[in-house]
Amino acid sequence: MKKLLIALVALTIACGSEKKNEEQAFMEELNNTEENSGPTVSEAVIGDILQQIPSPLEIAVLLKESGKKYNASLLNSPDNLPKYNSNYKKALNLGIYGADLGYTNIYEQNQDGIKYISTIKSLADGLNIGQFFDIETIGRLATNSKNLDSLLLITTQNFNAINHYLQTQNRANLSVLLLTGGWIEAVHIMCSVAAQDPNNKVLQEKIGEQKVILENIMLLLPFYKEKDQNMATLLEDMQELKKIFDRVNITYTYKESTFEVVNGVMVIKDNSTTTIDITPQDVMDIRNTTLNIRNKIIS
Amino acid sequence: MKRIAIFVWTLVVLSAPDATAQCNSEALSNQCIPKLASGFNFLKSYKIDGEGGAKDKVEYSYVFTKGTQYMINICAPNQPTDGIVVTLYDSNRNKVATSKVNGQYISAIAYPCNATGIYYIQYTFDGSSTYCGGSALGFKR
Numbered sequence: 001m002k003k004l005l006i007a008l009v010a011l012t013i014a015c016g017s018e019k020k021n022e023e024q025a026f027m028e029e030l031n032n033t034e035e036n037s038g039p040t041v042s043e044a045v046i047g048d049i050l051q052q053i054p055s056p057l058e059i060a061v062l063l064k065e066s067g068k069k070y071n072a073s074l075l076n077s078p079d080n081l082p083k084y085n086s087n088y089k090k091a092l093n094l095g096i097y098g099a100d101l102g103y104t105n106i107y108e109q110n111q112d113g114i115k116y117i118s119t120i121k122s123l124a125d126g127l128n129i130g131q132f133f134d135i136e137t138i139g140r141l142a143t144n145s146k147n148l149d150s151l152l153l154i155t156t157q158n159f160n161a162i163n164h165y166l167q168t169q170n171r172a173n174l175s176v177l178l179l180t181g182g183w184i185e186a187v188h189i190m191c192s193v194a195a196q197d198p199n200n201k202v203l204q205e206k207i208g209e210q211k212v213i214l215e216n217i218m219l220l221l222p223f224y225k226e227k228d229q230n231m232a233t234l235l236e237d238m239q240e241l242k243k244i245f246d247r248v249n250i251t252y253t254y255k256e257s258t259f260e261v262v263n264g265v266m267v268i269k270d271n272s273t274t275t276i277d278i279t280p281q282d283v284m285d286i287r288n289t290t291l292n293i294r295n296k297i298i299s
Numbered sequence: 300m301k302r303i304a305i306f307v308w309t310l311v312v313l314s315a316p317d318a319t320a321q322c323n324s325e326a327l328s329n330q331c332i333p334k335l336a337s338g339f340n341f342l343k344s345y346k347i348d349g350e351g352g353a354k355d356k357v358e359y360s361y362v363f364t365k366g367t368q369y370m371i372n373i374c375a376p377n378q379p380t381d382g383i384v385v386t387l388y389d390s391n392r393n394k395v396a397t398s399k400v401n402g403q404y405i406s407a408i409a410y411p412c413n414a415t416g417i418y419y420i421q422y423t424f425d426g427s428s429t430y431c432g433g434s435a436l437g438f439k440r
Contacts, residue, residue: 052360055342065440153341209415212362252414254393266405268396270413274365
């Protein structure tokens with residue numbers, strides 16, 4: 001169709017009597033055709049922002065690497081599944097359970113992990129995206145801790161595929177909820193661990209730098225506030241959280257990086273820095289507000 | 300005469316094989332995942348489709364966090380990178396890293412991040428024959 005349009009445009013130019021420069025006119029028409037057949041600006045913007053949001057897995061790895069013990073009580077119980085009847089709740093809790101699954105996987109808690117896999121499959125089926133969740137393979141991998149790498153890989157791929165599919169099906173609102181849910185759960189887990197270790201500056205900084213991700217989420221939610229009352233309410237709740245994060249200062253200093261090639265890999269030495277100013281009171285307020293939002297989502 | 304030339308050129312372009320259809324960037328990005336170095340957890344796969352040269356760059360973005368090491372690699376159909384260069388920019392568009400150095404194309408970048416923020420992962424084509432590739436992003440602490 002696009003080729004036909006281009007051909008028609010070319011024919012018009014070739015046969016027309018306008019004095020306008022032909023090549024210029026051709027390029028203008030071509031550009032107009034491209035714009036009309038492409039995605040609307042908002043859809044493209046939403047997709048760009050969504051892809052930036054990091055995986056909650058990074059937080060789980062941080063906690064494990066820093067020696068924090070596994071704590072199943074921090075997670076949303078799979079028993080809560082029957083509470084989630086609307087697509088809104090299903091999508092948010094799919095994100096939450098996805099983050100929980102990542103946490104159980106990283107800590108190699110296979111028995112808990114299997115429960116989350118089953119819960120996630122049910123929610124995904126309820127949203128008609130169950131086809132992207134290969135429960136058979138994941139379940140098999142989860143029974144043996146030697147399969148951890150494969151398990152992490154396939155679950156990440158499945159969630160990536162779900163997000164991609166939702167965006168291509170004009171259901172990016174669900175993708176926004178899924179990623180928001182995952183982020184809230186990761187922040188909740190991190191804040192809960194930080195509360196038990198109040199002098200841990202690294203954890204406090206990690207909480208503070210979540211400001212960057214929240215700013216992304218706050219760009220997305222307003223797209224849906226007019227059409228979806230649930231998302232408007234979530235936006236209001238998240239605005240309360242943003243007010244607290246606004247007290248956190250992140251100072252970035254750029255300095256040119258250096259590099260060396262080691263075994264065919266270019267290893268960069270990053271000489272830029274960020275400093276994160278966050279107080280224990282900020283951490284406590286972030287924790288409480290996140291907990292309130294999460295409680296609304298999981299109840 | 301010029302009008303006829305444009306018309307003929309358009310017909311030639313339209314009748315030529317569709318270069319974009321030949322680029323299986325998804326398969327190439329999947330090939331890149333197991334090539335992430337040991338210890339790196341997979342995060343994202345990126346398709347690099349220059350649409351046969353119609354596009355001069357393909358760009359993605361991601362929030363990198365301080366204290367985490369990231370790896371970005373490149374896979375191409377023929378040679379290791381087929382002239383595909385990955386360049387990393389910070390949120391202010393300062394160049395942080397590039398995979399082309401001294402005329403050599405490196406197929407993987409390891410980036411131990413020291414500054415949290417949005418980073419732009421930009422793929423460009425430097426003498427590429429296929430304008431087609433894939434890439435994977437991984438992380439480790």
